[in-house]
Amino acid sequence: MKFENLVRPTVRQIKEYVPGKSIEEIAKKYALDPKKIIKLGSNENPLGASPFAVAAIQENAGKVNIYPPFDTTILKQAISGYIGYPACNIVVSGSGMDGILDTVMRLFISPGSETLIPVPTFSYYEIATLASGGKPVFLKRDGNFDIDAAAILDKVTGNTKMILLCSPNNPSGNTLREEQARKIIESVNAIVFIDEAYVEFSQNSLSGLVKEYDNLVVGRTFSKVFGLAGMRMGYAIAPEWICREYMKVMTPFSMDVLSCEAGIAALNDSEHLAKTIETVEKGRVLLTDGLSPLCKVYPSEANFILIDVSPKKASDVSELLLKQGIIVRDCTSFREAGESLIRITVGTGEQNRRVIEAMGSVL
Numbered sequence: 001m002k003f004e005n006l007v008r009p010t011v012r013q014i015k016e017y018v019p020g021k022s023i024e025e026i027a028k029k030y031a032l033d034p035k036k037i038i039k040l041g042s043n044e045n046p047l048g049a050s051p052f053a054v055a056a057i058q059e060n061a062g063k064v065n066i067y068p069p070f071d072t073t074i075l076k077q078a079i080s081g082y083i084g085y086p087a088c089n090i091v092v093s094g095s096g097m098d099g100i101l102d103t104v105m106r107l108f109i110s111p112g113s114e115t116l117i118p119v120p121t122f123s124y125y126e127i128a129t130l131a132s133g134g135k136p137v138f139l140k141r142d143g144n145f146d147i148d149a150a151a152i153l154d155k156v157t158g159n160t161k162m163i164l165l166c167s168p169n170n171p172s173g174n175t176l177r178e179e180q181a182r183k184i185i186e187s188v189n190a191i192v193f194i195d196e197a198y199v200e201f202s203q204n205s206l207s208g209l210v211k212e213y214d215n216l217v218v219g220r221t222f223s224k225v226f227g228l229a230g231m232r233m234g235y236a237i238a239p240e241w242i243c244r245e246y247m248k249v250m251t252p253f254s255m256d257v258l259s260c261e262a263g264i265a266a267l268n269d270s271e272h273l274a275k276t277i278e279t280v281e282k283g284r285v286l287l288t289d290g291l292s293p294l295c296k297v298y299p300s301e302a303n304f305i306l307i308d309v310s311p312k313k314a315s316d317v318s319e320l321l322l323k324q325g326i327i328v329r330d331c332t333s334f335r336e337a338g339e340s341l342i343r344i345t346v347g348t349g350e351q352n353r354r355v356i357e358a359m360g361s362v363l
């Protein structure tokens with residue numbers, strides 16, 4: 001088409017984001033009853049959202065004709081109570097942490113800028129970089145998916161503007177060690193973004209480091225432990241100077257009225273939070289013990305586990321599970337993940353037992 005060459009060159013390189021499969025899609029494809037399908041491919045909360053969050057959405061439905069508060073102070077105050085940082089160190093996004101990443105990239109990435117991405121990891125870092133006109137530079141994690149600060153620093157050039165580190169990492173579930181993080185943050189003239197989407201399922205948050213470093217941003221989400229993936233809410237903890245710049249370029253009013261209320265209610269429901277964490281911790285052990293005799297299971301600090309089904313192919317095994325109504329994530333589309341890795345979200349006790357049983361027949 002005549003106008004296609006107007007699209008920015010780096011955008012033309014983008015391969016579309018591959019989302020986890022939906023229940024509707026699988027029910028249709030395999031003629032299955034949607035009620036019997038279990039969705040363990042997108043790391044959602046198996047207990048759903050906090051009932052208080054659902055009630056808040058219903059109660060505030062009549063307010064959607066009015067713009068939400070511009071400064072989202074009440075939501076930031078609620079987040080502040082949860083994370084222990086003042087509101088001036090918090091920014092929020094109404095498009096999930098993906099939206100946070102987009103806006104942070106708008107601040108620091110321009111044509112010629114490089115981002116450093118240890119892979120396999122969450123694929124949106126690559127897309128967000130290219131969409132901002134930058135160049136993603138990849139380096140492979142080691143056999144346990146760990147990263148070594150020296151290997152990262154080796155790849156830093158004068159054009160490196162951001163380093164994207166995921167902890168716990170998606171899809172491997174391992175965390176970044178503090179001394180490695182410090183080495184990287186202290187040695188670069190670039191912004192380090194630590195993605196803590198799954199941090200509540202781990203004992204290892206690095207968010208305390210934001211107090212110490214002016215070049216660290218920690219991304220968080222309401223999609224996982226808070227069970228609000230459908231509301232698309234993200235936030236970040238960052239030095240005050242970055243928050244000020246962020247506010248200049250973010251889309252105004254991006255956090256909608258209902259999300260704001262749902263988020264505050266979810267933050268106040270410590271019981272649901274604790275129950276979710278307990279369910280995931282127990283389920284992770286059950287899945288790991290149940291699947292270990294069948295295949296390699298990587299240790300995880302997230303609400304999912306990664307397994308290696310070699311010599312079988314992840315695509316074949318996932319397909320057989322789909323036919324049984326179990327949606328898992330074939331990781332073949334993750335850069336440098338190879339062809340035998342599958343990520344499975346920790347579900348309810350019953351769902352986890354179904355996975356173990358199905359895997360027994362498939363492997």
Ligand SMILES: Cc1ncc(COP(=O)(O)O)c(C=O)c1O
Nearest residue numbers: 096097098122170197221223234
């Ligand atoms: C590591 C990681 N970061 C960020 C996100 C995006 O989160 P959100 O739903 O807040 O956009 C995900 C989603 O699965 C993820 O796995």
